[in-house]
Amino acid sequence: MTADPPRLRADARRNVEGIRLAALDVFRANGLNSPLDEVARAAGVSKGTIYHRFGGRQGLIDAVVEELVAERIKGIITAVSAIEDPVERFESYLRQIWLLQYDEPAANDVLLRSLPGSEPVAALCEHANEVAGNLLGDAQATGVIRDDVTAEDVYLLIWERGIIARSCAQQPRDGYRRRLEYTLRGLRSTAC
Amino acid sequence: MTADPPRLRADARRNVEGIRLAALDVFRANGLNSPLDEVARAAGVSKGTIYHRFGGRQGLIDAVVEELVAERIKGIITAVSAIEDPVERFESYLRQIWLLQYDEPAANDVLLRSLPGSEPVAALCEHANEVAGNLLGDAQATGVIRDDVTAEDVYLLIWERGIIARSCAQQPRDGYRRRLEYTLRGLRSTAC
DNA sequence: AGGGTTCTTGACCATGACGTCAAGTAATGC
DNA sequence: GCATTACTTGACGTCATGGTCAAGAACCCT
Secondary structure (H helix, E strand, O other): OOOOOOOOOHHHHHHHHHHHHHHHHHHHHHOOOOOHHHHHHHHOOOHHHHHHHHOOHHHHHHHHHHHHHHHHHHHHHHHHHOOOOHHHHHHHHHHHHHHHHHHOHHHHHHHOOOOOOOHHHHHHHHHHHHHHHHHHHHHHHOOOEOOOOOHHHHHHHHHHHHHHHHHOOOOOHHHHHHHHHHHHHHOEOOOO | OOOOOOOOOHHHHHHHHHHHHHHHHHHHHHOOOOOHHHHHHHHOOOHHHHHHHHOOHHHHHHHHHHHHHHHHHHHHHHHHHOOOOHHHHHHHHHHHHHHHHHHOHHHHHHHOOOOOOOHHHHHHHHHHHHHHHHHHHHHHHOOOEOOOOOHHHHHHHHHHHHHHHHHOOOOOHHHHHHHHHHHHHHOEOOOO
16 A cells, blocks of 8 residues: 655655755745745755656645645644634634734735645635634624624635735734734624 | 927827827726736837837826826815814725725825835825825824824725735625725724 | 938847756666 | 666746837928
8 A cells, every 4th residue: 555665866855855945944935936946046956856856836835835834724723712702712813814924924825825726725725714714603693793794704804914914024013913903803893 | 498399290299199098098907017018009009119208117107197096096185175074084085095996906006105216106195195194193083093093004004905906806896895894993992 | 202300110138937858967786 | 886777957948028229110391
């Protein structure tokens, strides 16, 4: 069953790992659309090697996306599901996702689905959305969150943050956080 | 004093006007960063003519920005200043600017200052900001708008909408408007 | 009508990215 | 240690954009 073992040569193994690490660095800094030449340079290999080893950008992303963002998104989902209060749970989820988007440009490329090809990415995205929908429903049941907010609204709120975070790395983090609270406040029912 | 009259030749005058019109169309549809080749094609001239007549993108923008967005922004400012209630005035201003951004991608290129060179654009932008700051102050004085909102927050709220509107032309207008109201609600004081 | 001037053209260069592949280089197994 | 195979390289082709300019076309005046 373990039909994998065409075992790579030593230099190839070294390069695969080096490229993975370089890709993590570069993608973290500039998102998943960074030029592959840059990754190659950072890894000390030539561009051709990346294509040879990973088949192109898509394959390279698949190889790092787990470590880059999937784990963090899953971590957020796990963390908030331990919260008792449905409203707090919902708001905490949004807060954390929004901050992840600020801190990790690559997360946006995942959440914005700007990479149609990657299967694991699509699945993760799907899952996160479903979770968000459930959190919203629970929070609305308490009456604290407006009931005209839809799951799509939540998706778009995240999507919007992604666009924004991607377009400006310079916005100070504090102000960004403060404004997130305004947005959350706007989702609450008007009847105090 | 009127030292202008090196009077253009007939074909040149025709082209200048044709290019202006084409630029209005193309810029309206795709923003101020549209390829100049596209403008040229729409005007039925060659790219070189645009460079020759307007000196490049910057000059072309200067030639159309007034008609394209300046008038509309000024119109909004005039319209809201007739509103009595300071809160309504402030919120109405934001609503209208946000809708302008939705309807006119080019407005964003102005408001986002993505065109460092253009002097009239910069002035307009400056002025709009100042107005927004005043409207905010008046609205806060009533106690209805949170007093921790800063003029920069307002600038950024507009900026953010610009980024968003620019990135997705497909968002249905109704949903967009509805979500604007959430945002406005988030700026009101929590003490109902 | 035709000569002198103004204007336009589109081929051209440059940049920066993606992706490919023949030829050269390095590890491995014997 | 050397032949064989796996691996890497970097120059090359391509595309899309911004911008330039010599040569040819259009206009205007007399």
